[in-house]
Amino acid sequence: MPRENSFTDSEGRSLTPDMEEQGDGRESLEGMAVSPTYNSPAQRTPHVRMNASSEPPRSGRPNPVTSPTSRQSIRSRMTHHTNATNQRPSAWSGMTPLEKFRAAARRVIALHRSTTLLSGGGGRIGAEPGVNPRRASAEALYGHIREDCEIEVVDYSSVRSSFGHMTNREFINLMGDPGASQRDPWVKVRWINIGGISWDVIKALSIKYDLHPLALEDIFHTRSQNRSKADYYPKHLFLRVLCHQLGEPDELDGLSSSQSPTLTGELRSASPLPMEEPEDESEDFNEKDDVTLHGSGPNSRQSTTRKKKRMLFLNKNEKDLEAMMGPDSSGSRLTKLMKAEGAVTQARQKQEEHEISLEALKRGDRVNVKVSPMFLFLFRDGTVISIHPTPNLSFTAPISKRLRQRDTGLRTSADPSMLVHALLDLIVDNALEVIDEYHKKINKFERAILLKPQMKTVRSLHILSGDLILHKRTLEPIKTMIYGLRRYDLDRCAALIDTSNPENEGVKVVGFMSHKSKIYLADVFDHMDYILTSLDMFAGIAENLIGYTFNLASYEMNEVMRRLTLATIIFLPLTLLTGYFGMNFNLMWSVQQNSDLLFWEIAIPLMVLIIPLFTLPDIKRAIHYVHKRMTTKKAIKVLFSQ
Structure with a gap:
């Protein structure tokens, strides 16, 4: 069966097969073809179940912890795949000329799609939204x-x-x-808590x-300054x-993460690119390269060897492409695309340099705040999935500790x-600690300004004011x-029902949030209101302190100028007369016939x-x-005399 959103020929076969399924790695670039039966069940790697305890745990990973009340842990019900190989015959064997022509045409289409993935700049604007993990383009x-x-x-x-723990x-x-992922009848809630973002884990999930x-798409494209939101989908x-x-x-100042790019390093309007540049894989593969992802053979669909060989083509640089395509291909479309991609990469590096320089200038007396997104999925069957970019579970450790205690509200409600x-309450509580730290900083700066205003303190207040604006955003x-979860949960769930379908008439609308959770969310809403009002107050105090400092400096300057003006006014007549009597004229009766008494009689x-x-x-003032x-004194005397 062809993939979703793919082109098919008259016989129903896909014209845009997966890049992992387009021939094995032993075929040359020009001779690689796709077998018309590549998706046949007989060619897939067989799955054999075995106990998870037969595989030693990875070093540094904690062993699975089983509650005393549990008969069987999750890992004891897991199964693993065997290290079996799946050798396929040559893709060209047993094919008619017509089938070979169709296979070659599909290969040309796949190569064209590869060059499309390399296009940069505006070529990615307007791409199809969403990330479909079943597509070969998403894998690439x-x-x-x-x-x-x-x-x-x-x-x-x-x-x-x-x-x-896994x-x-x-x-x-x-x-x-x-069989391993099936929940037991006694399980009311399953929480899948993932620390770190990896494509293989997200794809399987x-x-x-x-x-x-x-x-x-929101998971792989979220920046640290994106808005928090709640999206309602039919299934979760x-x-x-x-x-x-x-x-x-x-x-390092955590606020620098607020200006960091997405995981793919691209703009929100652009199609994504890999998170980091792959290592140079142009060298010959060693024996370890034959180790596959799931124990499958080097020519199977899950083989890492096939993925490495596929990426060798996708990650060619400009010189390699020119050498491969010949000296007369300098004006080819692929070379131009690579040049455009290099220009985009260079511009992105310059932008990152400017951001790093700005953060270096802002270092000092700041509040180090780490801003990172958390993604939550809530299903109607009681499954909750949480994903945090940090590759550890320290952030959600308090919730896990509460779940181990039987008398907590989480355990008793099983909701x-x-x-x-x-x-959400954990996230808000961490934000409250940030607000308390900013309160301490504001008090410290206010004391310094009232004692002796300095430009260093004004600089710190300016940076702190900008951070407060960012945190408010x-x-x-x-x-x-949170207000939408409490107020519009049922309305948004009702909007998901297709009223044009007669089968949906009379369907009862059930929200994702229970009545009890809405009551508890009111407390979280109050905490958020306190946080936002505190941010407004701190920002106002910072602006007032900055304004007070400059007004005080201006007042002191005015006082100095006022004193100089008074001195000038006092000595202006004396200066004028001194200049007059100090003229060296021969015939000057005021000097020759009088003493200095005349000077003071005039001055x-x-x-x-x-x-x-x-x-x-x-004088009037x-x-x-x-x-x-x-x-005022008279009024006070009259008041006490009565």
């Missing part, structure tokens, strides 16, 4: 997002609980085996639970919440929406999201006249001040 675009995740799967009810491979095997492509509720957490003072509330949508009356004339406004003081 996101296949390099690899990380050793820490995964915890918790099954619990009001009476029992089970905890399991690695990437163990979790993928769990998602691929329906999305295929198992049918996550919406738009939600997956998706939440994207920005977490604000205090970092260590000696660490998946209450688990979502607990995660990222925290305010959380309040709107004193002139000073008596000029000084009051220039200081008349100050002094008289007004004395009058008010006398009036």
Whole structure:
């Protein structure tokens, strides 16, 4: 059966097969073809179930912890695939000329799609939204997002609980085996807590639970300054919440993460690229390269060898392409695309350099806040999925600790929406710690300004004011999201029902959030309101302190100029007369026939006249001040005399 959204020929075969399925690695670039039976069930690697305890745990990973009330842990029910090989015959054997022609045409289409993936700049604008993990293009675009995740799967009810820690491979095997991933009858809520983002884990998870492509796109394209939101889909509720957490003072300023690009490093309007540049794989493969992802053969669909050979073509640089296509191909479309991609990469590097320089200038007396997104999926069957970019579970450790205690509200209610509330409350509590730290900083700066204003303090206040504006932009949508979960949950679920379908008439609308969780969300809403009002207050205090500093500096400058003006006014007559009597004339009766007494006889009356004339406004203000003081004293005397 052809893939979704793919072109098919008259016989129903896909004209755009998966890049992993287009011939084996032993064929040359020109001679590679696709077998028309590549998707046949007989050619797939057989799956053999075995106990998970037969495989030693990875070093540094905790062993699965089983609750005393649980008979069987999650990992004890997992199955693994065997290291079997699946050798296929040559793709060209047994094919008619017509089939060979069609296979070659499909190969040309696949090569054309590869060049399309390399196009840069505006070529990615207007791409199809969403990420479909079943497409080969998604594998090519996101296949390099690899990380050793820490995964915890918790099954619990009001009476029992089970905890399991897994690695990437163990979790993928769990998602691929329906028997191992099936929940026991006593399980009311299953919480899949993933620390870190890796394409293989997200792909297995999305295929198992049918996550919406738009939600997956938000996971791989979310920046740290994006707005928190709640999206309602027919099968699940998706939440994207920005977490604000205090970092260590000696660490790099966490606010730099708010300006970091997405996982793919591209704009939101662009189609994604790999998270990081792959290592140079142009060397010959060694023996370890034959090790496959799921124990399959080097020519199977899951073989890492096939993926490496496929990426050798996709990651050619400009010189390699020119050498491969010949000296006369300098104006080819592929070379131009590579040049455009190089220009985009260079511009992105310059932008990153500017951002790093700006963050270096802002270092100092700041509040180190780490801003990172958390993604939550809530299903109607009681499954909750949480994904955090940090490859550890330290952020959600308080929730796991509460689930291990039988007398907590999470365990007694066994409500998946209450688990979502607990995660949201955890995020808000961390934001409250950030607000308290900013309160301490504001008090410190205010004390410094009142004692002795300095430009260094004003600089710190300016940076702090900008951080507060940024945090208000990222925290305010959380309040709107929580209000929407409490107020419009049923309305949004009702909007998902297709009223044009007669079968949906009379269907009862059931929201994702329970009545109890809505009551508890009111407390989270109050905390968010306190956080936002505190941010407004801190920003206002910072602006007032900055304005007070400059006003005080201006006042002091005015006082200095006023004193200089008074001195100038006082000595202006004396300076004028001194200049007159100091002229060196032979015939000057005022000097030759008089003493210095004449100088003072003229200077004193002139000073008596000029000084009051220039200081008349100050004299009026002094008289007004004395009058008010006398009036106040008289009123007080009259009050006490009665």
